[in-house]
Amino acid sequence: xxxxxxxxxxxxxxxxxxxxxxxxxxxxxxxxxxxxxxxxxxxxxxxxxxxxxxxxxxxxxxxxxxxxxxxxxxxxxxxxxxxxxxxxxxxxxxxx
Amino acid sequence: xxxxxxxxxxxxxxxxxxxxxxxxxxxxxxxxxxxxxxxxxxxxxxxxxxxxxxxxxxxxxxxxxxxxxxxxxxxxxxxxxxxxxxxxxxxxxxxxxxxxxxxxxxxxxxxxxxxxxxxxxxxxxxxxxxxxxxxxxxxxxxxxxxxxxxxxxxxxxxxxxxxxxxxxxxxxxxxxxxxxxxxxxxxxxxxxxxxxxxxxxxxxxxxxxxxxxxxxxxxxxxxxxxxxxxxxxxxxxxxxxxxxxxxxxxx
Amino acid sequence: xxxxxxxxxxxxxxxxxxxxxxxxxxxxxxxxxxxxxxxxxxxxxxxxxxxxxxxxxxxxxxxxxxxxxxxxxxxxxxxxxxxxxxxxxxxxxxxxxxxxxxxxxxxxxxxxxxxxxxxxxxxxxxxxxxxxxxxxxxxxxxxxxxxxxxxxxxxxxxxxxxxxxxxxxxxxxxxxxxxxxxxxxxxxxxxxxxxxxxxxxxxxxxxxxxxxxxxxxxxxxxxxxxxxxxxxxxxxxxxxxxxxxxxxxxxxxxxxxxxxxxxxxxxxxxxxxxxxxxxxxxxxxxxxxxxxxxxxxxxxxxxxxxxxxxxxxxxxxx
Numbered sequence: 001x002x003x004x005x006x007x008x009x010x011x012x013x014x015x016x017x018x019x020x021x022x023x024x025x026x027x028x029x030x031x032x033x034x035x036x037x038x039x040x041x042x043x044x045x046x047x048x049x050x051x052x053x054x055x056x057x058x059x060x061x062x063x064x065x066x067x068x069x070x071x072x073x074x075x076x077x078x079x080x081x082x083x084x085x086x087x088x089x090x091x092x093x094x095x096x
Numbered sequence: 097x098x099x100x101x102x103x104x105x106x107x108x109x110x111x112x113x114x115x116x117x118x119x120x121x122x123x124x125x126x127x128x129x130x131x132x133x134x135x136x137x138x139x140x141x142x143x144x145x146x147x148x149x150x151x152x153x154x155x156x157x158x159x160x161x162x163x164x165x166x167x168x169x170x171x172x173x174x175x176x177x178x179x180x181x182x183x184x185x186x187x188x189x190x191x192x193x194x195x196x197x198x199x200x201x202x203x204x205x206x207x208x209x210x211x212x213x214x215x216x217x218x219x220x221x222x223x224x225x226x227x228x229x230x231x232x233x234x235x236x237x238x239x240x241x242x243x244x245x246x247x248x249x250x251x252x253x254x255x256x257x258x259x260x261x262x263x264x265x266x267x268x269x270x271x272x273x274x275x276x277x278x279x280x281x282x283x284x285x286x287x288x289x290x291x292x293x294x295x296x297x298x299x300x301x302x303x304x305x306x307x308x309x310x311x312x313x314x315x316x317x318x319x320x321x322x323x324x325x326x327x328x329x330x331x332x333x334x335x336x337x338x339x340x341x342x343x344x345x346x347x
Numbered sequence: 348x349x350x351x352x353x354x355x356x357x358x359x360x361x362x363x364x365x366x367x368x369x370x371x372x373x374x375x376x377x378x379x380x381x382x383x384x385x386x387x388x389x390x391x392x393x394x395x396x397x398x399x400x401x402x403x404x405x406x407x408x409x410x411x412x413x414x415x416x417x418x419x420x421x422x423x424x425x426x427x428x429x430x431x432x433x434x435x436x437x438x439x440x441x442x443x444x445x446x447x448x449x450x451x452x453x454x455x456x457x458x459x460x461x462x463x464x465x466x467x468x469x470x471x472x473x474x475x476x477x478x479x480x481x482x483x484x485x486x487x488x489x490x491x492x493x494x495x496x497x498x499x500x501x502x503x504x505x506x507x508x509x510x511x512x513x514x515x516x517x518x519x520x521x522x523x524x525x526x527x528x529x530x531x532x533x534x535x536x537x538x539x540x541x542x543x544x545x546x547x548x549x550x551x552x553x554x555x556x557x558x559x560x561x562x563x564x565x566x567x568x569x570x571x572x573x574x575x576x577x578x579x580x581x582x583x584x585x586x587x588x589x590x591x592x593x594x595x596x597x598x599x600x601x602x603x604x605x606x607x608x609x610x611x612x613x614x615x616x617x618x619x620x621x622x623x624x625x626x627x628x629x630x631x632x633x634x635x636x637x638x639x640x641x642x643x644x645x646x647x648x649x650x651x652x653x654x655x656x657x658x659x660x661x662x663x664x665x
Binding site for chain 3: 007008009025026027028029030031032035043046047063065066
Binding site: 117132140245 | 398401402405408409410411412413414415416417418421422424425428429431432435470520523524527528530531636640643644645646647648649650651653654657
């Protein structure tokens with residue numbers, strides 16, 4: 001019985017149309033980048049029309065830790081001045 | 097002219113059907129789960145082509161048959177596939193070598209067929225050409241990994257090419273039918289595809305650190321005129337058994 | 348001043364609060380060991396079932412009696428391989444490798460759905476699996492798509508979307524037989540009779556006997572009890588069988604006018620226990636085949652690894 005082989009784990013991101021963001025759809029195993037791209041295409045592009053696929057070795061992804069979430073991420077609407085609605089242009093009807 | 101065109105479509109369709117069937121034999125047994133999907137996709141593309149080409153052939157011959165009648169109720173001697181595609185899946189390297197050799201012919205063949213004087217054939221070929229680019233890429237990827245992988249994989253990949261390379265010749269030879277088709281602008285002369293096909297294989301084998309087999313006395317021919325190897329009969333026995341057990345039934 | 352680190356009790360309480368609030372648990376989040384273990388068991392069992400499940404239907408690809416059916420069956424079985432991939436990937440987020448999971452399957456230690464230990468003896472069986480077994484799986488999986496563990500829920504959403512076509516194709520195959528020649532109709536009826544009870548058993552033991560259910564329901568990994576799901580399934584199937592003139596092999600099947608529900612007759616739980624204990628007709632075959640496939644493919648996997656080691660670079664190298 002031969003020794004078990006561990007293929008590298010890759011995360012797959014796909015873009016459904018030009019201009020759209022790449023979305024994470026899952027992961028696959030492959031020994032190298034070319035096989036990873038082909039495997040990703042064979043697994044995730046069978047039904048959906050895609051324009052682009054990214055594959056990234058899972059261990060290269062740097063992620064925030066869940067326990068840091070409170071410090072890293074503020075609750076959304078708290079800093080009002082970051083949102084467009086806070087800003088009101090001068091009344092455009094005013095004419096000199 | 098219609099008769100030659102029907103022959104052309106039978107060759108195209110039968111190549112697709114037999115190759116698609118052979119690839120489908122891997123389902124459930126592929127060496128890696130990811131390859132189940134890859135081989136499955138290539139099989140499906142070939143079966144789609146078969147269905148389209150045989151369907152058009154049936155329509156043009158106007159004998160009341162359809163694609164299924166051609167697929168399931170013809171005997172070996174009436175099949176027009178090349179001998180290469182009926183060779184069995186001895187191992188994964190054989191399947192990859194068979195694919196690489198077939199695609200070396202098929203890709204330029206489909207591209208040339210896009211200019212066929214018969215627009216429906218041109219449309220079938222256009223779709224097949226796009227899909228075959230991917231099949232060829234997949235085969236090439238594995239030839240490189242198996243050829244330049246471990247000693248065992250190189251030995252198997254070399255053995256597969258040694259056995260299957262002689263079958264490429266049949267795909268790249270003209271005959272009376274292909275000359276008639278070329279003269280009518282319906283299909284390319286296969287011998288005109290030879291340079292490109294052979295160059296593709298030579299480059300691929302070199303890059304994979306494999307040795308291209310020298311031509312020998314073994315030059316298998318006959319598939320295009322219905323003289324097949326022992327493999328096709330057994331393959332068709334399995335493929336056709338259920339349909340033939342219920343003639344006239346709808347599924 | 349630094350906060351005191353939370354005790355396991357606090358963590359568990361907070362975890363249950365998140366579950367109750369309908370939040371998704373993601374791979375880096377804290378979770379009780381028991382939750383992690385249960386999920387690995389459930390997800391890997393599901394993954395193994397998809398892969399082993401390729402064999403009974405794959406059995407009929409090479410003999411499929413028309414090009415449309417050949418293409419359809421190949422597509423379906425290929426999908427199942429894909430589902431196995433999604434699910435192994437989801438299980439791996441819990442800190443276990445696919446290699447370990449496959450080794451457990453091949454050693455006989457890990458379980459898979461025992462429905463696949465029944466043989467597909469006729470073409471009708473290939474259709475019946477789609478019609479009955481996949482539909483039973485849909486009942487189960489639509490609920491799992493709302494599971495509390497993020498990667499599993501997302502895998503399930505993808506799978507459910509693909510499963511719809513499997514069930515429709517299965518029903519179409521069986522309908523065509525039921526409306527065909529007398530031999531075809533007999534093939535369909537015989538198939539239903541062999542697969543009906545094993546499919547009902549897919550929903551697991553009766554609620555009174557189910558070991559894991561209570562905990563899985565609490566953690567919102569499971570949404571409905573075994574009996575509730577089984578009943579839902581029966582009520583889907585009765586009109587479908589009736590519509591194509593096939594007879595469900597349950598002499599005690601009756602309509603409860605008050606609850607407006609069909610009620611099935613008693614199940615032979617001894618058969619269930621026998622099959623679960625490894626006595627299914629194909630039990631040894633399925634695992635043996637998967638073991639052979641794994642061994643026969645080793646040289647291919649080793650070659651890919653050796654090539655990658657020789658050419659270690661991030662550039663695409665077709």
